[in-house]
Amino acid sequence: MPTIVQKFGGTSVSDPDRIRRAASRVADAREAGFDVVVVASAMGRTTDDLIELAERISPVPDRRELDMLMATGEQASVALLAMALRERGCSAGALTGGQAGIRTDGVHGRARITRIECGRLERMLSRGEIPVVAGFQGTSEEGELTTLGRGGSDTTAVALAAALRVREQGGCCEIFTDVDGVYTADPRLVRHAVKLPRISYEEMLELAALGAGVMHARAVLFGEKYGVPIHVRHSQKPDSGTMISRENASMEELAVVGCALKDELGRVSIRQVRNAVGLQGRLFTALAHSNIVVDDIVQTEQGAATMIAFTVEHPDLGDAKQIVARTLAELGEGEMSVEVGLAKVSVVGVGMKSHAGVASRMFRALGDAGIGIHNITTSEIKISCIIDHAEGQRALETVHSAFGLGLGNSATVAMQIDSSRI
């Protein structure tokens, strides 16, 4: 009997009614003949409430103690979900991350899973029981409680699916969320956007990095590494969502599977500095130490001087300016300029690797629409253009249409940006 891992996010277990509905999804899968392992996040806003409570006691709470506190959120929700399953007559048992055998490197607040001891899960499955595992947490070899950081519950689910070899049995990891799946573009911005039935790990990774919050990049990476098929689907709807898996023949035919918009970006540009060895390391280490997430980085040379520009989200712009100014003062050279009100439109697709002309088609479409391009960055499977914020939505629609994505088109493959979800 194939095993599937079903993961329910915070909104899917936010109150007793939703917990009961989640339980009925699990029971349905059980009745359909699957062995099921359940992973759940903390109920609704619990995690935020706990952080707020901690900050009322300590402005910068100790990470170890914060982990002790945060881990209670998932422990409570799995206990309740197990009760709901038992109430339906299913034999279920809640497990903390540690009890489920999830061992981490012991780094508080952002632990990495080092191994999973599957013994207890396998014994429960062989007895026909449903393990309900607290997401986002594990214990170190010393028995310390650790949380996995952002995207932690998705990572728990995919890691358990990998450890239990669900793919080899014909199973998968189902991520239940509050969106239908991955779309060709954010359907709130592009009316013709359509849901993608399939997408590759690489494409999903690029899209996640571009702000598509359907799944956290870290969990997708885990899925890619162990080849775990990940099915992203709506927790309240019976329809299939989007299957994330290794690229296949039909995928390779598509140059571009989706496009994305990230807005509210600012750009810091540095000119007139000598390209000394270590300059970049010094600059970006200072930014990283201040927890500033740097988006794209572009560097060009003009004679002896160099130009470095990078984008950050608006809220980080003030701090980024200060750090760059301090670094330039220490160097005793260079000029800084700052722009606000930018956005980034990107196209993504593994097929891009083997298809020429994707970049030119994108640039031409934006040019024909009268949209100026400030910066360009590319990866193996992605092309991004920095444009004015005011033209963001129109740029997204233009690109979506230029690659024949969307409704009524055979090349319908997709993504959705939902920055409200982590």
Add this chain to the structure above:
Amino acid sequence: MPTIVQKFGGTSVSDPDRIRRAASRVADAREAGFDVVVVASAMGRTTDDLIELAERISPVPDRRELDMLMATGEQASVALLAMALRERGCSAGALTGGQAGIRTDGVHGRARITRIECGRLERMLSRGEIPVVAGFQGTSEEGELTTLGRGGSDTTAVALAAALRVREQGGCCEIFTDVDGVYTADPRLVRHAVKLPRISYEEMLELAALGAGVMHARAVLFGEKYGVPIHVRHSQKPDSGTMISRENASMEELAVVGCALKDELGRVSIRQVRNAVGLQGRLFTALAHSNIVVDDIVQTEQGAATMIAFTVEHPDLGDAKQIVARTLAELGEGEMSVEVGLAKVSVVGVGMKSHAGVASRMFRALGDAGIGIHNITTSEIKISCIIDHAEGQRALETVHSAFGLGLGNSATVAMQIDSSRI
């Protein structure tokens, strides 16, 4: 350096301000030169809120899952208390019951502590750290989370004090609560009641059984078994409270240390049944299975027939009647009568064992005050009289005065009833 265990109840850690105040009590003890182990209950109404949430999902939640849920309450409060201690510059670390080495028999919802592995606590103390241990919980040998049931956090504190041999070092177990200590009678009912500086375990046990909620009987029993001095004191006041310890010379001179009133009692009387072997077992097993707490039981014989009467609290009276009626129907004989509106006044003192005339003095005082006695029950160190509820407070004052307890009297020893605390 002597070790003390400090236990903070739910009201003492109910919000960030109170958590900070609890932390300052701990820091004071640390500065006074003690090694400190802290035990805390769940914040304020957390435990009740969690039970309510569980019951919205399952009317009778599975005990194992309920333990998983309940254990989060104490885990959250110790994490926050450890943060508050670190914020004050104390080196502190929160521990779950399992991490603190508390092993139980694995019976969910009412586990018993089987042993305590002190290694981790001792290592922390030797490094000058303050372990902050989640009360009310432990893990079984299989790693299952179990809660200790009513009075659990007090029991955790006393058990840790026993395991760490605090008495041998000149330390004790401090129970911080929202009352000043143990009084000669409930000061809300008897104006002249005074706080007892000392009381014996046995006296405290009788008083706890009589409804004096200052400490749970179970924790006192643990203290008695291992000779742990227990200091019950107010969490917001610097004054000493009441020290519970083995009886000493000065204690033995006192016939009666305190008196108590338990009201809202009902009585079920059964007449005209033959005293067959097993009758009592059958009856009280049925009551116990329905979780009805039977207070006093009296049995007398009249020829071939027997009379059994027992008291229960008013809320349990309806169920108790049904169960007795069913049992009598099965027996095919007997009559039942039920009275409501009763109360029980009791005097307690270890000195009673060696002092004659305590009973007669109590009965005479009640008689002189015109208070009728419906039933009498006695133990080695306690005499209780069932009286009319309406005369409860007057009876308590009468007895308090008859034994010379209270203000202005040298025999000042005491107790307090506070049924709002568990």
